[in-house]
Amino acid sequence: MSNPAGVEIIGPLHDRYDEILTPDALAFLAELHRTFEQRRRALLVGRAERGAALAGGGLLDFLPGTRNIRDGEWRVADPAPGLVDRRVEITGPTDAKMTINALNSGAKVWLADHEDANTPRWENVIEGQLNLRDAVARTLEFTSPEGRRYRLNDGELPTIVVRPRGWHLTEKHILVDGERSSGSLVDFGLYFFHCAKAQLARGSGPYFYLPKLESHLEARLWNDVFVLAQQRLGLPLGTIRATVLIETFPAAFEMEEILYELRAHSAGLNAGRWDFMFSVIKKFRTRGRDFLLPDRNAVTMTAPFMRAYTELLVRTCHKRGAHAIGGMAAFIPSRRDPEVNEAAIAKVRDDKRREATDGFDGSWVAHPDLVPVCREVFDAVLGERPHQLDRTRDEVRVTAAQLLAVADTPGRTTEAGLRNAVSVGIQYLASWLRGSGAVAVFNLMEDAATAEISRSQVWQWLHNDVVLDDTGDKVTRELVERIADEEIARLGPDPARYAEARALFMEVAVADDFVDFLTLPAYERMA
Ligand SMILES: CC(=O)SCCNC(=O)CCNC(=O)[C@H](O)C(C)(C)COP(=O)(O)OP(=O)(O)OC[C@H]1O[C@@H](n2cnc3c(N)ncnc32)[C@H](O)[C@@H]1OP(=O)(O)O
Ligand SMILES: O=CC(=O)O
Numbered sequence: 001m002s003n004p005a006g007v008e009i010i011g012p013l014h015d016r017y018d019e020i021l022t023p024d025a026l027a028f029l030a031e032l033h034r035t036f037e038q039r040r041r042a043l044l045v046g047r048a049e050r051g052a053a054l055a056g057g058g059l060l061d062f063l064p065g066t067r068n069i070r071d072g073e074w075r076v077a078d079p080a081p082g083l084v085d086r087r088v089e090i091t092g093p094t095d096a097k098m099t100i101n102a103l104n105s106g107a108k109v110w111l112a113d114h115e116d117a118n119t120p121r122w123e124n125v126i127e128g129q130l131n132l133r134d135a136v137a138r139t140l141e142f143t144s145p146e147g148r149r150y151r152l153n154d155g156e157l158p159t160i161v162v163r164p165r166g167w168h169l170t171e172k173h174i175l176v177d178g179e180r181s182s183g184s185l186v187d188f189g190l191y192f193f194h195c196a197k198a199q200l201a202r203g204s205g206p207y208f209y210l211p212k213l214e215s216h217l218e219a220r221l222w223n224d225v226f227v228l229a230q231q232r233l234g235l236p237l238g239t240i241r242a243t244v245l246i247e248t249f250p251a252a253f254e255m256e257e258i259l260y261e262l263r264a265h266s267a268g269l270n271a272g273r274w275d276f277m278f279s280v281i282k283k284f285r286t287r288g289r290d291f292l293l294p295d296r297n298a299v300t301m302t303a304p305f306m307r308a309y310t311e312l313l314v315r316t317c318h319k320r321g322a323h324a325i326g327g328m329a330a331f332i333p334s335r336r337d338p339e340v341n342e343a344a345i346a347k348v349r350d351d352k353r354r355e356a357t358d359g360f361d362g363s364w365v366a367h368p369d370l371v372p373v374c375r376e377v378f379d380a381v382l383g384e385r386p387h388q389l390d391r392t393r394d395e396v397r398v399t400a401a402q403l404l405a406v407a408d409t410p411g412r413t414t415e416a417g418l419r420n421a422v423s424v425g426i427q428y429l430a431s432w433l434r435g436s437g438a439v440a441v442f443n444l445m446e447d448a449a450t451a452e453i454s455r456s457q458v459w460q461w462l463h464n465d466v467v468l469d470d471t472g473d474k475v476t477r478e479l480v481e482r483i484a485d486e487e488i489a490r491l492g493p494d495p496a497r498y499a500e501a502r503a504l505f506m507e508v509a510v511a512d513d514f515v516d517f518l519t520l521p522a523y524e525r526m527a
């Protein structure tokens with residue numbers, strides 16, 4: 001069958017790809033592209049202009065023009081089926097094994113990730129969609145190279161919530177009228193087209209997590225996409241539900257407006273802590289000591305600016321009848337090392353306890369062995385209730401100054417911190433370039449968001465002439481280069497296999513021009 005007029009597929013067509021890239025699905029993607037591409041690009045220009053204003057000395061604040069929304073009486077739609085009780089959400093990529101393991105994990109929700117945990121290699125993009133479709137149909141099976149067979153459990157499975165790529169990424173293998181399509185619209189559009197009706201037939205629905213938004217205007221674009229998509233499939237307004245990640249510094253000042261734009265489709269907000277930290281560094285990277293963060297591992301959720309951000313998120317959500325979902329503690333349990341396992345579980349338990357006590361309605365875990373930990377903590381706070389939307393946290397008052405109090409973060413800038421950032425950054429990029437967007441490094445989960453922190457922190461320290469607290473050395477390009485060589489040597493006898501990752505790391509961590517997202521140049525290095 002031929003593609004619709006104006007649509008070209010550049011990527012190879014492997015087994016069963018024709019089941020996803022059908023003429024009707026491609027026509028749907030083409031309509032999304034032709035309707036929304038100009039606005040997507042204009043919003044990215046808006047991001048750049050805002051970024052330049054901050055680099056030039058500006059500050060962030062709540063928007064004066066939208067005070068009526070913040071002061072007005074309104075609520076988001078009631079939670080949709082499958083999204084009422086979200087006390088444990090497991091996240092992870094959509095390869096067949098992880099899909100089955102996540103769906104068999106006992107979590108309430110599975111965040112099927114085409115974003116931070118995924119390398120958007122063509123095969124991952126299309127095979128992820130095939131796995132999602134097979135999972136919704138309950139036909140997904142997998143046999144590992146060792147012969148281990150995987151199948152979905154009978155009975156109730158977690159609600160599937162798909163996270164498409166952010167607005168900044170394109171899909172170079174699907175061209176519409178000669179232009180690359182938007183990665184967001186491809187990931188959203190293919191899942192929606194193939195699975196929305198099947199999900200509704202199962203009593204669930206087409207649900208999404210929306211990453212890396214920087215303004216309520218970006219939420220408005222998503223809302224308009226949803227309205228058109230629902231019309232095309234003949235589904236009622238409000239069938240789609242979306243939880244927005246508040247994970248950029250500017251978005252933290254527009255939480256109410258983001259909920260408002262999506263109110264008919266909203267499923268709440270999530271505190272995406274890792275990208276949030278990255279965004280804090282990125283937006284104020286040239287502003288010297290006032291916005292300098294110490295070693296990454298020293299920045300915890302109790303730092304004053306992080307606390308202000310999560311408190312405001314819970315307060316905003318519950319004021320509007322929306323779920324507040326907690327974020328990811330990066331500690332990964334180990335089935336091989338009991339000591340590592342115990343430490344990880346204790347740290348995750350503390351993190352989830354803080355969230356549950358603060359009023360979050362549920363939270364994320366990165367690994368099936370953490371599902372019972374998170375569930376136990378939320379069970380203790382929620383009991384039989386599916387959420388705690390009734391805890392409106394009226395006492396919370398968060399000011400712009402509190403959100404901006406980055407300099408009050410306790411912690412030191414050390415050579416160990418710099419070494420860790422360089423080593424983790426290079427190891428993660430090596431994995432990403434091989435097609436794996438989530439990996440355990442030094443017993444922590446690393447994904448695109450955490451790697452962004454590593455590389456942007458090196459950039460910030462280097463370009464602000466930071467002197468390390470422990471050695472007294474100034475962070476220079478030469479020091480970063482030397483540390484990179486030493487850290488790669490420590491990783492094993494074959495330094496050459498890190499050559500491309502090292503080059504990419506240097507491009508995004510030390511070059512004078514700050515690259516907006518490391519995934520942009522990384523994507524260009526892939527076929
Ligand atoms: C900042 C953010 O956006 S956070 C959200 C995005 N990040 C993520 O989603 C990361 C999700 N987590 C993961 O990808 C993985 O847990 C990793 C890469 C960190 C560690 O994975 P592994 O090294 O395979 O861990 P480990 O060996 O302990 O895994 C044990 C089993 O659990 C499975 N497993 C581990 N994590 C997950 C997961 N998140 N979903 C489903 N299955 C999982 C493994 O596939 C493995 O299965 P098997 O026994 O059938 O082979
Ligand atoms: O997506 C989540 C984050 O922490 O980043």
Ligand SMILES: [Mg+2]
Pocket residue numbers: 116211212245247272274275449
């Ligand atoms: Mg993120």
